[in-house]
Every structure is written in C-alpha cells, then in structure tokens.
Amino acid sequence: MFKNLTLYRIAPGWAPSLDAMEKALDGARFVPCSATQDKSLGWVEPRGEAHGPLVEAVAGQRILKLQIETKSVPGAVVRRKAQEAADHIEATTGRKPGKKETKGLREDALMALLPQAFARQQSAWIWIDPERGWLATDASSQGKLDDIVTALVRAFDGLALTLFNTQVTPQAAMTQWLSVTDAEQWPEGLAVERDCELRSSDEERSVVRFTRHHLFNDEVRRHISEGKLPTRLALNWEGRVGFTLTESMALKKIQFLEGVFEDRPANEEESFDSNVAIGTGELRGVLDALIAALGGELQPGQVPGHEPVATPATASANNSATTRADANATADEGAPF
Secondary structure, three states: OOOOEEEEEEEEOOOOOHHHHHHHHHHEEOOOOOOOOOOOOEEEOOOOOOOOOOEEEOOHHHHHHHEEEEEOOHHHHHHHHHHHHHHHHHHHHOOOOHHHHHHHHHHHHHHHHOOOOOHEEEEEEEEEEOOOEEEOOOOOOOHHHHHHHHHHHHHOOOEEEEEOOOOOOOOHHHHHHHHHHHHHOOOEEEEEEEEEEEHHHHHHHHOEEEEOOOOOOOOHHHHHHOOEEEEEEEEEOOOOOEEEEOOOEEEEEEEEOOOOOOOOOOHHHHHHHHHHHHHHHHHHHHHHHHHOOOOOOOOOOOOOOOOOOHHHHHHHHHHHHHHHHHHHHHHOOOOOO
C-alpha cells in the first residue's frame, strides 16, 4: 500500500469520531473532471467498494484515499491554436492583438481543447494514527503533497498539520552513520544498506551516487570530508522493512521484506484488513526506530538538542493539552480507537 511515506504531526485537540470523519468526507466525494475542467480531486472508498465507507478503521488506524484527476493539453498546441485566432483577428481587422488579448486567446484555446484531452487519474493513501498523533501519506511529489494537505484541511475543521521534525536532521545523522568505521555504531534497529547519494552544496552541485556498493570505505568518507553530504541513504529495519531515507525525512522505495506478509488471507476484504494491520504495524516500528535514531521529535519552540523554554503561556497550554488528552482517553474507553 505504501511505497513512499511523508510524515506529519497532527496538532493537539483534533480527535473526531469515525462518524464525524465520514460525514466530513461525504460532502467531498470524488467527481470526474467536467468537459472544461483541468483538475478534480475528492475522496473515494479505500476498499474500492462503490458507496462504501470513505474512512476505514483497522487495528486502531484510519485509512483514507484521495483521488486526483487531471487533464492537460500540450502548451505548444494551445499556443498554436491561440496564434491562429490572433492571425485571424489581424487579417480581418488589420490590428495585432495586445498582450492582454493574447492571454485571453490562449485561455479560450485551452477551454476549447480541454474536452478533447485525456484524463489521468492518480490516488494517494492517507494513514492516520490517532494514538501517536501522526498523519502519513504515500505521495512523493510536492505538488501532490500540497493537494493532499489542502484537501484534508478543507474537509476537517480544526485539523492542523506540520511536517514531522526531529532533534537531529536526517542529513546530519546520515553523515554520521556513513563516517563511522564500526557497524556497532549504527543506530539501534537500523542497518545501512548499499545505496546512497552524496551532493555538494557549492556552485557545481556535484553528485556522487553509489548503487549496490559497500559504503563503509575510505572513498565515501573522502567525499564527505570534501563537503559532499548525503541526500539519500538506503536503510533496513530489523531485516523486515527496507527503505531509502531522504534529507527531508521522506521515506522512499519502501519494501516489506520476505516473511512479513506470509499467510495472508485469500478473501479480498480480509486481505485489505490484513495488509493495513501488518503494514501500519511494521511502519510504526520503522518510524519509532528512525525517530529515536534522530534524537526524538523536535517540540514547538524547542532548539535542536535543548529542552524547550518554559513560559507561563506554554505551561498553561501544556496543562490544557494534558487535561484534554485525559478527557479524550476517558471518553474513548471501550471504543475501537
């Protein structure tokens, strides 16, 4: 289900029920692009069952699926059609269209061509972990991430998301891991694999990539000493999940290794539940180990490597958050989440 993963922190205070989430998404179900629409996005059933739930609850986790449809017309085709219209105006009136009119001609050309354009659909999975206050998605491009965050914030009142930050930046940690000469100095539960990318920060922006290559050697350390820093590094968690860590803490090329998904049920509905339960359970372990290796989460107002400065305002906010959390925990006793 998840081949990539970008992790967000959900701000305290947002804890809707399953029914409330379902109602919020129901008003924004996916509808395909109209004839002159170039983009449409909305929520679809994670199981793929028509008119089914838009929020699936499995093993204490919540799964959503966003559908994105786009139609595009090559820019050269739009410009050619607009130029034909401009040539016609010049030939019939003797005047050449100005910049504003030319822009309008291009917009008209696009609207005329969109009904003939092929639609392309993409989907994105969203995983919400209520216990840890995490939200994760498998989107890998910044544009798609922006679409997902916008759709979530529009759908759910009170939802605020921030990218997950750690005490130690991934790049600093990767640099340290590649600089050691003893594998025992690796972070607990994680092992460095055989792929990495090093990039310099100077004007040349030179890049060195190692693929299926032993990384504990003088050549890698020499590149680092020359100022090339790791932007991607292949890692392995407990011999169960392989992935590539990026400098922005995104996980790419996630692979569940042999034995993780053994004895999956043949029934399609049970298979979905099994995939979600096992997949999110494994990824929880990966993220816990990775966050620990990066020094833990960086709290709001905290300087990396230091405790946050306590002020009367922050102390009051923390006390209020604790009270809300205790109240929510009491209210949720006996509930599936």
